[in-house]
Amino acid sequence: MTSSIDNTLINATVTRREDQTDEIAVFELSSADGSALPVFEAGAHIDVVVAPDLVRQYSLSNAPGETTYRLGILNDPNSRGGSRQIHAELEAGAAIQISAPRNHFPLDLNAEHSLLIGGGIGITPMIAMAYALKQADKSFELHYCTRSEHKAAFLDELKREFGEQLVLHFDDAGEDQRIDPKTLAAARPGTHLYVCGPSGFMDWVIEQGKAAGLPDNQIHFEYFNAEVDISGEAFEVYAEASDITVQVGPSESIATALKAAGVKVQMSCEEGVCGTCICDVIEGTPDHRDHFLTDEEKDDNDQIALCCSRAKSSRLVVDI
Template identity: 55%
Template sequence: MAEQLLDVIVRKRELQGDGVVVLDLTRADGAALPLFDAGAHVDIHIAPGLVRQYSLCSDPADASVYRLGVLKDPASRGGSAGVHAHLLEGRQVQISAPRNLFPLAEGATRSILLGGGIGITPMIAMAYALEQRGDAFELHYCGRSRNHSAFLAELGSAPFASKVVTHFDDEHGRLDLAAVLGQGRARVHMYTCGPAGFMDWVIDGARQQGYAEDHIHKEYFQAEVDASGEGFEVVAARSGKTVQVAEGQSILQALTAVGIDIPISCEQGVCGSCLCDVLEGEPDHRDVYLTDDEKAGNDQILVCCSRAKSKKLVLDI
């Protein structure tokens, strides 16, 4: 069944910081929006064939508006550049219902939110939710400089403003991660989102401080795709087609070339849209979507970025 999309209007659009557009979306028919859980994202149908995910950063208890922030990426393959060019005030656009791959854990004694740059967006929604729950938390916002950073006015006047700590490289230098994380304690949960290098640094730091893996929560919004490695064969079992995937080519590209349609969105191993079942062969997982356990199971693969360790992969497509 086709996914039900929501028609929304760009009610307000504001440029903030260095290249971040902040959009307030409301229902085109004036009705309430579906409530969402902090950490959720929506798919935005920016133009025909151009769908991208963006985290919701508004108050999850407010059904009148969805807010999101989109950084214009100089290397954009259409997504952020399309949002900046097309989503003007008054424009109507279709979005998916919210989906949450980055939920808050239950039962934490304290939550530490660490957002790097535009990775602050899901953290803002989390801060609203934690404040409403009455839970203990702190929100650390890391960036290059105050001038580059969006959402500072909102964070400064939010009900949780006293729990926000900013760390700008050109003011006090890099944040003291060990001090912020402290010694990982049984029910302290850490959440991070931001550029991959920032997140890897934070996640390593949490592991060094003794945080359990299931207390380290992360959402990558962009990942580099490594397409290197030898070619291999992919059999599409249900379609009855076999393709050769060349070095530097993705499985997705090889399948598309022979007319096999795979749902896609990010093409970076982030969103999970292109997930396929593996019937035979050993995947070489290169995504950041599947968990370590799911990767070890070797029965699923994200075909936009992952490759094969075996000479042949048989997929249930």
């Protein structure tokens, strides 16, 4: 796979904006020409073209099967511009370009039990999953972890739709409100664990799931941002399809070096979480730094995230 991005953009309209908390706005999108938007599966996200050179990914949070899309977007003070600009500029009636849905975070509807854990704005893909599990009449729990009740979006809807399957955890409500993923996962060995949220929170939940004995194929996650260290020894990259060789310096990324040499590299998050820059490796051994590929995919060493990963070998040949 040279790139996972679908270049076909859809013209959409913001049909509704609702500021549900002081940090989270919910946007509903419809096709600009009134046709149905492409169907999506739980866990899917879309690219949103915020500005010509600024594309961001957001999870779809409505029920699969609906022909409109709903996004919940946090006005993140640490954002590199995307969510801030959306909060400042995107009002009801605005035109916007989006991609068709893509799903790197699929739900296994055959699981005996599903434990959905959303931290903060990471609740958004979990809501779509909860709707899919409810529609399929499957066993699940939806855990929503936030700092406090007034920081939580979607609350009335979640209480109404999921009743006792919804469990709320508010940090400011004390220790006994805190989630214990290890105990929850250990209680039912056939459980599939899904988590999305801030990277430190996710790392902790994933560790807890592993400590509870869940195998890797029952632990599913989607990072939406991450701290990534791109530094290391210099190495050489040959971009085979472009027939260009570059040297990647100790503190630059492969993508930066390739772009400087005129190779077009599609990127979005630039921190190893979205998968837009994933490229096939033809020769050499990657030094994986991303949070997108699974451990198994990393072990295969036949794909690399060009925005952040490096090489363990002195030379890499990549298919771009």
